[in-house]
Amino acid sequence: MSDRLPGFSTLAVHAGAQPDPTTGARATPIYQTTSFVFNDADHAASLFGLQAFGNIYTRIGNPTNAVLEERVAALEGGTAALAVASGHAAQVVVLQQLLQPGDEFIAARKLYGGSINQFTHAFKSFGWNVVWADPDDIASFERAVTPRTKAIFIESIANPSGSITDIEAISTVARKAGVPLIVDNTLASPYLIRPIDHGADIVVHSLTKFLGGHGNSLGGIIVDAGTFDWSTGGKYPMLSEPRPEYHGIRLQETFGNFAFAIACRVLGLRDLGPALSPFNAFMILTGIETLPLRMQKHCDNAKAVAEYLAGHPAVASVSYAGLASDKYNQLARKYAPKGAGAVFTFSLKGGYDAGVSLVSKLQLFSHLANVGDTRSLVIHPASTTHSQLDDAAKIKSGAGPDVVRLSIGIEDKEDLIADLEQALGA
Incomplete structure (x- = not known):
């Protein structure tokens, strides 16, 4: 070489x-x-x-x-x-x-x-x-x-x-x-x-x-x-x-x-x-051999899903640094110009109960405590990964009662959006 x-x-x-x-x-x-x-x-x-x-x-x-x-x-x-x-x-x-x-x-x-x-x-x-x-x-x-x-x-x-x-x-x-x-x-x-x-x-x-x-x-x-x-x-x-x-x-x-x-x-x-x-x-x-291929697909899918959620009437807010409107977008452009990652959160207008309900209605997304899989994953942090914290601490850590976390996989983005659409509609 x-x-x-x-x-x-x-x-x-x-x-x-x-x-x-x-x-x-x-x-x-x-x-x-x-x-x-x-x-x-x-x-x-x-x-x-x-x-x-x-x-x-x-x-x-x-x-x-x-x-x-x-x-x-x-x-x-x-x-x-x-x-x-x-x-x-x-x-x-x-x-x-x-x-x-x-x-x-x-x-x-x-x-x-x-x-x-x-x-x-x-x-x-x-x-x-x-x-x-x-x-x-x-x-x-x-x-x-x-x-x-x-x-x-x-x-x-x-x-x-x-x-x-x-x-x-x-x-x-x-x-x-x-x-x-x-x-x-x-x-x-x-x-x-x-x-x-x-x-x-x-x-x-x-x-x-x-x-x-x-x-x-x-x-x-x-x-x-x-x-x-x-x-x-x-x-x-x-x-x-x-x-x-x-x-x-x-x-x-x-x-x-x-x-x-x-x-x-x-x-x-x-x-x-x-x-x-x-x-x-x-x-x-x-x-690791396929890391570059996977990460780019993860990021491209995540941005598409975040943009969809940002326009949905049941969603109060989306926290994804890849969105131009996000408060961390300038830092994302500086540190992660190829993409802002595949894990992000969004808040539902229905609060805690809506978050718990949503994860049970998704079909393509797997409800489990992990991120970074080829498969798309979902969890409601306030009732699981951050449940040991009081509400004030949950909010400070980005895991408030109304928050849902997604880890976007490498499936077809259209299928991920369709699954979210049916679950949010239900």
Whole structure:
């Protein structure tokens, strides 16, 4: 191949993969094994001491997973990546490297309901404290910074509202505070937005969604941008201080611009254990090969459906950044010029009861708690994904009582509109 840098579609098919050296298999094999044979005692010792790269045990790494990690890192423009069992697992592993008991991180209020619950409740048992900020008010992130702040967490496209976050503006706040910016890029995928290009230091995904794309495999991934200096100020001892379990190695000093990905693997994944199945890695790799084709179809369909809903008499409002009238349209043009994503919400004039009724009347849309499938999906967040919040918190997160969330698939848009028409008419 020439010296030119491969394009996105080429990377989606080829990054990280070579024909299998033993069999010549062109598709990445599923290395369905728990463990790997060492060459000799010295080889084993060097692997366990982080003096050589290689395979030890599938909880820590696996060749199938390694192809997935390299591919997503290439698509996101990062230096390295780590695949784990789910998007939630990715968030736990990331923050374990950054936070000590009593520390804080700032998070945008507009987040997936499961993340709000995880941050608010589950993380309390670790002594990690979340401070909420409004992504529509950048100054609220600045006001939230304290000496205990260790990270800022946002979504590039917020779930469920589909609103676009001003990544560069919040990155400026993170730089000033001397903390890394973590961006959940699940709803955008790197096809639409590459957060590292806009100042993100760490990117996380639920691979379950658009990257896998077929609703058949759970997974999560962490991408290291290689942009943050973990040794500054002693804020991040997991990376800057000698690690007793590895004979005093300082990860930042030893591994440089991919030290964070290494820390997540050898301090997080190794000890917490949320390993990704090699079979799931294989399924997700297969999905990624068609990511550019699927995402463009998702976005084109979503815009058509949003335009239809915006003109329907039963609909009070539509929140889709791809509409010219939407408050986030300028941010969508800046960050996601190829399309504003496939997930958005709309409000019904009939309120809560109308939302619950609508999801039961749709026939082509599947009523379930997922997004990013080839199939079109629907849910009423206030009664499901965000039901643990009070009404005020639901509204702040974009999941008010009258809101319905759609994840638009790759079917014919005319059929999707016809299904909505019959359900709204009923």
